[in-house]
Amino acid sequence: MKATTREFKDNARAALADVGLQTALEKMETGFVVNRANAAAKLPEFEALRDQGRDIKNHTLENLDFYLEAFEAKVQEAGGHVHWAATSEEARNIILDICRSVDAKTVTKGKSMIAEEIGLNDFLEENGIAPIETDLGEYIIQLRNEPPSHIIAPAIHVSKSEVADAFHEAHTELDPGRNLDEPQALLDEARAMLRQKYIDADVGITGANYLIAETGSSVIVTNEGNGDLTQTLPKIHIAVASLEKVVPTLEDATALLRLLARSATGQEFSSYTTFSTGPRRSQDPDGPEQYHVVLLDNGRANLLGTEVRDVMRCIRCGACMNHCPVYSSVGGHAYGWVYPGPIGSVLTPTLIGVEEARHLPNASTFCGRCESVCPMRIPLPKLMRHYREKAFEEKLSPVTERAGLGLWAFFARRPSLYRWSTGLIISVLGVLGRRRGRFRSLPFTKGWTQYRDLPAPRGQSFQQQWAARSGRRTLGT
Amino acid sequence: MTSSRDAILGRLRNSLGRDIDGEDAHGEPSARLDKHPRGIIPARVNRDRGRQKELFVEMAAAVATTVDRVETADFVPGAVGDFLARHNLGADIRMAPDDRLSEIDWSKRPTLAITSGPSAGNDEVSVTAAFAAIAETGTLLLHSGPSSPTTLNFLPENHIVVLRASQIVGAYEDAWDQLRAAGKMPRAVNLITGPSRTGDIEQTIMLGAHGPRRLHIILVEDD
Amino acid sequence: MPETRPEVALFVTCLVDLFRPVVGFAAVDLLERSGCRVTVPAAQTCCGQPAFNSGDRGNAKAIAAQVIEAFEGFDYVVVPSGSCGGMLAKHYPELFEDNLEMKDRAYDFAARTHELISFLVDVRGMSAVDATFDGHVTYHDSCSGLRELEVKEQPRKMLAQVADLQLTELPGAELCCGFGGTFCVKYPDISNNMVGDKTADIKKTGADLVLAGDLGCLMNMAGKLKRDGSPVQARHIVEILAGMTDEPAIGEGQTE
Numbered sequence: 008m009k010a011t012t013r014e015f016k017d018n019a020r021a022a023l024a025d026v027g028l029q030t031a032l033e034k035m036e037t038g039f040v041v042n043r044a045n046a047a048a049k050l051p052e053f054e055a056l057r058d059q060g061r062d063i064k065n066h067t068l069e070n071l072d073f074y075l076e077a078f079e080a081k082v083q084e085a086g087g088h089v090h091w092a093a094t095s096e097e098a099r100n101i102i103l104d105i106c107r108s109v110d111a112k113t114v115t116k117g118k119s120m121i122a123e124e125i126g127l128n129d130f131l132e133e134n135g136i137a138p139i140e141t142d143l144g145e146y147i148i149q150l151r152n153e154p155p156s157h158i159i160a161p162a163i164h165v166s167k168s169e170v171a172d173a174f175h176e177a178h179t180e181l182d183p184g185r186n187l188d189e190p191q192a193l194l195d196e197a198r199a200m201l202r203q204k205y206i207d208a209d210v211g212i213t214g215a216n217y218l219i220a221e222t223g224s225s226v227i228v229t230n231e232g233n234g235d236l237t238q239t240l241p242k243i244h245i246a247v248a249s250l251e252k253v254v255p256t257l258e259d260a261t262a263l264l265r266l267l268a269r270s271a272t273g274q275e276f277s278s279y280t281t282f283s284t285g286p287r288r289s290q291d292p293d294g295p296e297q298y299h300v301v302l303l304d305n306g307r308a309n310l311l312g313t314e315v316r317d318v319m320r321c322i323r324c325g326a327c328m329n330h331c332p333v334y335s336s337v338g339g340h341a342y343g344w345v346y347p348g349p350i351g352s353v354l355t356p357t358l359i360g361v362e363e364a365r366h367l368p369n370a371s372t373f374c375g376r377c378e379s380v381c382p383m384r385i386p387l388p389k390l391m392r393h394y395r396e397k398a399f400e401e402k403l404s405p406v407t408e409r410a411g412l413g414l415w416a417f418f419a420r421r422p423s424l425y426r427w428s429t430g431l432i433i434s435v436l437g438v439l440g441r442r443r444g445r446f447r448s449l450p451f452t453k454g455w456t457q458y459r460d461l462p463a464p465r466g467q468s469f470q471q472q473w474a475a476r477s478g479r480r481t482l483g484t
Numbered sequence: 485m486t487s488s489r490d491a492i493l494g495r496l497r498n499s500l501g502r503d504i505d506g507e508d509a510h511g512e513p514s515a516r517l518d519k520h521p522r523g524i525i526p527a528r529v530n531r532d533r534g535r536q537k538e539l540f541v542e543m544a545a546a547v548a549t550t551v552d553r554v555e556t557a558d559f560v561p562g563a564v565g566d567f568l569a570r571h572n573l574g575a576d577i578r579m580a581p582d583d584r585l586s587e588i589d590w591s592k593r594p595t596l597a598i599t600s601g602p603s604a605g606n607d608e609v610s611v612t613a614a615f616a617a618i619a620e621t622g623t624l625l626l627h628s629g630p631s632s633p634t635t636l637n638f639l640p641e642n643h644i645v646v647l648r649a650s651q652i653v654g655a656y657e658d659a660w661d662q663l664r665a666a667g668k669m670p671r672a673v674n675l676i677t678g679p680s681r682t683g684d685i686e687q688t689i690m691l692g693a694h695g696p697r698r699l700h701i702i703l704v705e706d707d
Numbered sequence: 708m709p710e711t712r713p714e715v716a717l718f719v720t721c722l723v724d725l726f727r728p729v730v731g732f733a734a735v736d737l738l739e740r741s742g743c744r745v746t747v748p749a750a751q752t753c754c755g756q757p758a759f760n761s762g763d764r765g766n767a768k769a770i771a772a773q774v775i776e777a778f779e780g781f782d783y784v785v786v787p788s789g790s791c792g793g794m795l796a797k798h799y800p801e802l803f804e805d806n807l808e809m810k811d812r813a814y815d816f817a818a819r820t821h822e823l824i825s826f827l828v829d830v831r832g833m834s835a836v837d838a839t840f841d842g843h844v845t846y847h848d849s850c851s852g853l854r855e856l857e858v859k860e861q862p863r864k865m866l867a868q869v870a871d872l873q874l875t876e877l878p879g880a881e882l883c884c885g886f887g888g889t890f891c892v893k894y895p896d897i898s899n900n901m902v903g904d905k906t907a908d909i910k911k912t913g914a915d916l917v918l919a920g921d922l923g924c925l926m927n928m929a930g931k932l933k934r935d936g937s938p939v940q941a942r943h944i945v946e947i948l949a950g951m952t953d954e955p956a957i958g959e960g961q962t963e
Contacts, residue, residue: 282669333897
């Protein structure tokens with residue numbers, strides 16, 4: 008997918024003016040946010056589980072080489088195949104080769120952010136294979152020819168009337184006069200349209216929420232059941248997952264599962280959690296004949312040795328974006344690449360480069376709400392700040408910003424000079440602003456005064472007034 | 485030419501500051517795989533079996549699973565028939581070829597038209613057995629095998645599961661222990677918590693997205 | 708046994724110093740009423756957040772070292788801002804992780820540092836204030852104070868002590884107002900959307916006055932309210948607690 012992260016500001020401005028999008032985003036605070044809070048409150052162990060989840064992931068990352076090899080051995084023991092892909096391109100080619108081996112015409116897909124990351128759909132289409140998204144949200148955005156705007160609710164930005172429009176346009180074999188006003192009618196139609204596609208597909212591709220080293224299983228978590236139909240019905244099941252998805256044992260996966268749905272949707276548990284281990288056994292009446300896992304690196308192995316390693320604990324629950332005031336202002340598409348919200352603001356510079364993604368770690372107030380809900384206790388603001396430092400070191404931030412900061416720091420590091428110069432400025436501003444108490448505009452304050460008045464200083468600084476008071480002790484004057 | 489596998493593992497070990505082989509560094513993870521230690525288990529499951537059963541029923545109801553409690557397996561055919569009648573469904577049911585189901589005397593409800601085997605996508609109602617049930621979240625554990633086709637859990641619009649009260653455990657971990665005791669990991673292990681659902685259209689929760697619209701448990705109180 | 712009066716150094720914060728001195732005087736007053744001796748070290752400018760949050764670690768460290776130096780030897784360092792308080796108490800130690808000598812000093816400094824209201828309630832055990840305010844107010848929880856320093860109940864406890872004051876809780880009180888330091892000028896469109904949501908919530912409460920513990924957030928909210936022509940005013944909570952409300956509210960002109 009082509010990144011538009013450089014145009015973040017323009018994207019954001021367009022998103023803020025999009026009334027439909029704003030209506031959709033407003034629902035997050037009463038939906039996801041409230042539901043998560045309720046789910047957490049219902050489980051007294053929730054905070055302790057977060058600590059434990061962080062520790063499990065840290066332990067796994069510390070031994071990632073061992074657990075990946077253990078996982079691979081178990082997959083092979085169960086009759087499956089593991090493919091290691093260093094890059095997106097390699098992953099795409101591995102998948103294409105598997106599809107071609109059975110002369111695949113159509114491929115059904117469960118929701119997978121890694122498939123988005125490697126740009127799988129476009130690639131399959133270019134090679135004459137039709138990918139069919141089966142998650143309802145993914146199906147909707149595939150028909151609309153756009154990327155997901157949220158990692159667990161990919162079509163959160165789409166209104167029901169827009170879904171109806173997309174269905175009317177795509178499902179031309181149905182009665183054009185049919186009524187699609189209600190969400191239930193839309194769901195029923197999607198269900199009916201996809202049913203035969205599951206059965207006809209040659210290959211089913213899913214992501215994986217976890218890979219389990221103990222058993223060689225890939226795990227998917229869904230509410231719709233689409234992932235299960237995708238991986239059960241075709242001849243071949245391919246699970247595509249990044250390296251850090253591995254966990255040691257069923258118990259460890261369970262510990263993380265107790266956090267996942269509660270953090271994501273506020274459910275105690277998702278409807279379907281499925282552990283897939285190898286292909287169909289000799290006596291099994293159904294299931295795929297081949298089972299493949301594609302392990303994607305795409306820079307993660309190197310990342311493990313950096314300060315940003317904590318981001319590899321992410322379990323893709325989406326809580327950070329559900330709780331992010333910037334995300335809920337601009338939605339996911341404004342971020343311009345696969346992963347939106349706070350996690351995207353850390354992952355995107357990691358995966359496509361600090362310069363390309365410079366805006367994302369900057370577009371945060373560091374309000375800290377993301378970290379306060381992250382089930383893996385990823386210090387997201389700290390990691391965003393890390394990328395701000397990288398950009399500063401590499402002189403990627405705008406010259407005016409750097410110059411302004413340098414000037415400010417020059418004074419801030421010289422208290423006497425600072426007191427004298429700021430005193431001068433506020434005495435002028437104090438006189439100018441005394442009557443109204445605020446300014447509608449001033450030179451160099453457009454960023455502020457474009458939308459708000461600037462409260463005026465009172466003429467004398469606290470320090471000046473304090474020093475003037477007799478009987479008060481001051482130091483260092 | 486080094487393979488991507490070797491290259492990736494090499495980068496990982498480099499990032500982790502490990503010697504290339506580093507075998508001895510793996511005592512702890514190796515033991516973890518063997519011993520699979522349990523972590524924190526919610527206190528809500530620490531109760532006697534009877535109250536665990538009540539917790540299961542309560543949690544199942546909370547996710548829109550319906551539960552019909554019967555005294556013995558003899559009442560199962562009647563309960564299935566009642567479910568079909570209640571929802572105005574036909575008499576055809578697709579059943580898992582499972583001994584625990586076939587040993588039930590289905591002649592008690594002769595109107596039922598029972599066929600056995602996996603689903604090809606045209607079945608309205610399936611009847612399967614469960615391997616275990618987890619009280620913690622009202623979750624069923626079903627797994628694939630010769631007697632339990634996975635397609636029955638997902639393709640039909642109505643999924644009926646026959647569960648014995650003695651199969652209810654407290655936490656997921658209790659079910660893992662039973663699964664390990666039963667032999668090697670089955671191809672598919674399905675944790676099922678309520679019917680299929682989606683919130684993908686304007687965050688409105690609707691049932692029956694791609695999997696079953698209804699999940700119905702017939703709980704045989706054999707305890 | 709008479710309690711000894713702890714020596715408190717007030718970290719004024721740059722915004723209070725330049726824009727709202729009354730907050731500094733109110734802080735001194737409350738600290739003295741809680742039995743502290745208050746000093747204002749002159750060698751303070753800013754906590755360094757603009758540099759720290761812009762990725763300029765070098766200047767952030769230099770400013771942090773300067774602050775730590777200036778506040779050496781006091782029992783406590785008290786800050787009338789959760790944001791600057793968080794910088795001093797949580798981020799200064801982070802800055803010196805690779806410098807053994809400074810690291811110890813930064814941790815010692817951080818351990819002595821408190822946000823003002825939580826200091827009064829949690830450390831000084833202040834449970835009553837001699838203040839009256841006849842008005843309807845609402846309270847915004849500034850992000851850093853709330854999430855970095857766990858300032859939540861303390862301001863409410865104090866406000867409950869103010870005679871005649873009516874408090875209506877602000878819906879979404881824990882949501883960011885969109886200030887975010889340099890964020891508000893770097894991404895003004897997004898910031899405006901956030902503060903617009905915030906002021907809409909404030910207006911819904913029917914309160915005449917919004918209070919908070921951070922001048923950055925207050926200037927942002929007041930600036931937006933005034934631009935929209937709203938009569939709702941904004942003040943730092945200490946102005947109410949110390950009874951220093953003669954000064955016009957933030958961004959209000961001198962009444963003739």
